[in-house]
Amino acid sequence: MGRVYNFSAGPAVLPEEVLKEAAEEMLDYKGTGMSVMEMSHRSKAFQEIIDEAEKDLRELMNIPDNYKVLFLQGGASLQFAMIPMNLMKNKKAAYIITGQWAKKAYQEAKNYGEAVAVASSADQTFSYIPDCSDLEIPEDADYVYICENNTIYGTKYKELPNTKGHTLVADVSSCFLSEPVDVTKYGVIYGGVQKNIGPAGVVIAIIREDLITEEVLPGTPTMMRYKTHADNGSMYNTPPCYGIYICGKVFQWLKKKGGLSAMKELNEKKAKLLYDFLDQSELFKGTVVKKDRSLMNVPFVTGSEELDAKFVKEAKAAGFENLKGHRTVGGMRASIYNAMPIEGVEALVAFMKKFEAENK
Numbered sequence: 001m002g003r004v005y006n007f008s009a010g011p012a013v014l015p016e017e018v019l020k021e022a023a024e025e026m027l028d029y030k031g032t033g034m035s036v037m038e039m040s041h042r043s044k045a046f047q048e049i050i051d052e053a054e055k056d057l058r059e060l061m062n063i064p065d066n067y068k069v070l071f072l073q074g075g076a077s078l079q080f081a082m083i084p085m086n087l088m089k090n091k092k093a094a095y096i097i098t099g100q101w102a103k104k105a106y107q108e109a110k111n112y113g114e115a116v117a118v119a120s121s122a123d124q125t126f127s128y129i130p131d132c133s134d135l136e137i138p139e140d141a142d143y144v145y146i147c148e149n150n151t152i153y154g155t156k157y158k159e160l161p162n163t164k165g166h167t168l169v170a171d172v173s174s175c176f177l178s179e180p181v182d183v184t185k186y187g188v189i190y191g192g193v194q195k196n197i198g199p200a201g202v203v204i205a206i207i208r209e210d211l212i213t214e215e216v217l218p219g220t221p222t223m224m225r226y227k228t229h230a231d232n233g234s235m236y237n238t239p240p241c242y243g244i245y246i247c248g249k250v251f252q253w254l255k256k257k258g259g260l261s262a263m264k265e266l267n268e269k270k271a272k273l274l275y276d277f278l279d280q281s282e283l284f285k286g287t288v289v290k291k292d293r294s295l296m297n298v299p300f301v302t303g304s305e306e307l308d309a310k311f312v313k314e315a316k317a318a319g320f321e322n323l324k325g326h327r328t329v330g331g332m333r334a335s336i337y338n339a340m341p342i343e344g345v346e347a348l349v350a351f352m353k354k355f356e357a358e359n360k
């Protein structure tokens with residue numbers, strides 16, 4: 001069987017070129033006579049891999065010198081704890097609840113201090129982004145936390161919240177490198193790479209230097225202090241070497257494609273194909289308020305659970321994988337990350353048209 005169109009929300013599709021290159025280098029990485037999986041993280045070859053990866057990421061995102069780039073482990077979910085442990089100097093933070101991942105981060109933060117929910121879209125099953133232009137943010141809040149792209153519900157902030165001078169912390173797991181960002185607007189940008197960058201097992205955290213201090217909550221494990229990783233070039237202990245190597249290859253692929261502006265253009269084109277179809281369809285409909293629609297995760301329903309199930313089943317048989325919606329919301333979801341070729345979206349839309357005609 002050949003390659004399918006994989007619409008998984010994560011782990012997700014990776015660029016075919018990257019996978020082929022990795023396959024070619026599998027047994028002998030650049031004349032070292034070994035795989036990247038087998039080499040010491042203290043070797044010259046691996047040091048070059050991680051240095052090049054960081055350099056390319058800095059270039060792609062235009063990351064200023066006063067930000068550290070950390071390659072961490074534990075998934076995005078470990079950051080739900082690391083963020084308060086490292087940043088809650090006043091033991092207070094504001095959280096905007098736009099879905100399950102934001103809610104989990106909020107609940108985790110409560111273990112370490114006062115987490116205040118300053119806005120939420122729970123009233124409409126997280127189908128929109130709340131107005132964040134004038135929130136009541138506690139004066140002494142250490143930071144304002146958002147999940148910038150809501151993987152499960154398919155919403156995305158088109159405008160960052162007005163934090164009223166407070167540090168902004170953002171989980172960008174599912175929109176990482178999908179479009180240009182102004183890093184200076186954030187204190188921390190972080191995400192698990194398995195959505196839009198690489199294999200599961202790596203988390204990238206981009207943190208403004210003044211936020212990385214010795215002053216952390218009592219009992220914070222050494223491995224959970226940002227300073228530990230910042231002081232050791234992400235190699236305090238053995239890093240997820242192979243994952244970082246693949247991330248580095250994806251950064252190079254993105255640079256070859258023209259960087260994040262080119263990516264944004266392509267992502268908008270891909271998303272428009274799907275949303276335009278949904279907007280005129282008499283069978284399928286998108287579940288998100290138009291202005292808050294994500295470019296990466298597109299949830300939709302037919303209105304009938306039976307038809308939804310039939311669609312997912314027939315789509316799978318036709319080579320469209322992982323279109324089932326998140327287990328908590330049902331329906332369908334097409335994740336169309338950077339590495340999903342436009343042909344994949346075109347083919348999906350054609351398949352949906354056919355399904356609609358057959359099931360009217």
Ligand SMILES: *Cc1c(COP(=O)(O)O)cnc(C)c1O
Pocket residue numbers: 010074075076077078101147149150151171172173174192195
């Ligand atoms: C997938 C996801 C997570 C959880 O990531 P893990 O690496 O599994 O912990 C957190 N936030 C967002 C936005 C996600 O999409």
